[in-house]
Amino acid sequence: MASDGAGGTGRDRDAGGAFLYASVRDLLAARIRQDQLPPGALLKEAPISSQLGISRAPVRRALALLAQDGLVTPAAGQGYVVGRSDLPLRLSPRRLHEILTADTGDLDRTASWERIFSQVADAVTSCMPFGSFRIQEAELGDHYNVSRTVAREVLWRLMDRRLVEKNRKSHWIVGQLTARDLRDTLQMRRLLEPEALAMVAADRSLGGFDGLLRDIEVAIDSFPACGGAAVDRLEEAMFVDMFGGLRNSRLLGSIRRNQLSLLVARLFRRRFPIIDDGAALREYARILRHLGQGQIRQAQAVLHDHLSRIEALALARLRVLSLLEAPDMTPYMTPVYRGQDG
């Protein structure tokens, strides 16, 4: 969904950010800096991989990288020690467990899928206007250096967002974005988002929208010189971040599943002028001004009208996208032709 794709910004896309070894390295580095892993603590592949529930290879690579960075040094016997201590400090399995899994349980398999989810979602959504594609589980796993189990987990989550489906042959399929998808999801957005907007407003102070409003006003003042990337960011703040804190996770899930029109606009802006986005920015500003004044119903009405108005534009933009070549495929996606392996 657009929200996931839009969420796959810089940090997630950093080279290596999706790889398990990188997240192990990040976790250990953080624990060392926080002094939870004190100088001299002995770090060995086997206990760490056991505590994290992952294989030893990524742990081995993570430790080697930490050694390159000078955070750990090879121990006399096996493994590494934190810092440069000559007196290895052995941690009990229980203590190691507490240190590594404190807070969030960051590095079980769930963390693995989370780390690549936004990238896969971005790749999938970027292809949706251009046809139907099959995703190969094994190739997906290879591409991100994760197990097939993790790859499958990502695909199930994408299916939950209705970005992929399983066909009769149990193949994972990215279906082509159609005009009907756009019409239907915009209808859902009109039903869901005004309601969610009222919930968000109830949870925030009246001044809680001032920062975003200022950003939008700046963009309006410099439109269209503000550029497509600025409009992308503002739409994400307006429709993704805005609802991110909803306590009703079912409502949030439904909203995310139906924001295909954001995707079309974002893909369109990558290639074409933003001439028709000025009206939307002015509508966003009106919504936020109403919210700032506690005028919830008026804000809901403007949002509803906005979501009605953009339907014809979204359909027209989808037609324009049909002229473009499909983007370069990631190796785990292959085009599906009807009557072949679809």
Place this chain on the structure above:
Amino acid sequence: MAEALRVIGTSATLTEALRRQAHADLDFPVAFEVLDGLSCQSRGVLSPESYDVYDQWFHSVDLLWTAGSIQPIDTARIAHWDAVRSSDVLAGPARGFGTRPADVLFVQPDRSLAATPAPAISMLPTSYNMDSFAYAPDLALRRHPAEPESWAWLLDGRWHGRCALSLDPAASAVELALAVQAAGLMTIGDPGDLTVEEIDEMFGHLMARKRSGHFTRFWNSAEDSIRLLSTSGCVLSSLWSPAYYGLRSLGLELTYAAPTEGYRGWHSGMCLSAALHGDRLDRAYRYLNWWLDGVPGAIMARQGYYISVPSRLGGTLTDPEWDYWYGGLPAAADLPGQSGAIIVQKGERRAGGGYRQRLSKVTVWSTIMPEHNYLVRRWHEFLQG
């Protein structure tokens, strides 16, 4: 010497006769770049800096407008605008499915395109016609007695493997929708706005015929279709009027069908590139005005096209020409085509009658339908399948 005005379009309107006439009439150079239809459409959308005037189909204007590739045309700068407004296509009752030219003509205050009159337009309406298919005497021999001409013939097994279609899905998809419906294979609600299910079902029928070898030939320009029909043993092809008259001038005895289900209409026109300004923009307006002033309309008539301002043809078409091309009456004399060669013999009548009669039988206009994106992908699968 001023820089040449760059016009992109297809061979349908950017003819040699028109180029010579522009050279003679205008005091600035005009450079025609002739492209096939889909390439022209892509250029129009993706590279507005590469042309000044886009001379193409009305059903593509929505793409160029949405992409921000063209600028509004000020109707106050079009000398014969009132006549264009009252043309039979634009002033008459809205008729037919698909992209009716009037529906995407006027620029509204919110930048959308609609039929509500406004001072600016997206595209200046110029030529139009009603298209169908042409067939050879071989086919005529196999026709049942009193069998009406029908779009279903595109799918007919009696001439298996000897059918040709246009490569452009905006035209071919609506023709095939008329065909599958006429053949009784499926029911279609609106051939100009197919649903996903209708597209899937239609391509189910078409793919089966493609695999069995029924559809083997496709053309992408009038010249291409002339080559195809004159050399390949095709007996039936969707065909544009210039190609039909071109084939007749080569001696082929083709019949242009007036299908019982009605015609596929199309309208062409001209857009101004968004990148155009200053003196070059002024020259572009002069070129647009020249187009409506009578001589280009006569040149277009000699290949079977109608013009949005027929009142200017009084001094440029002879009476027998007007009577044959527009009136649907028997030719009072042999009539020349654009090159001067005789393409209509005395006594012949244009299939389908006079222009108002033919216009009244437009069932669907060529269109980029809402599910175009999906349709195009299925179309490519069909071509490759």
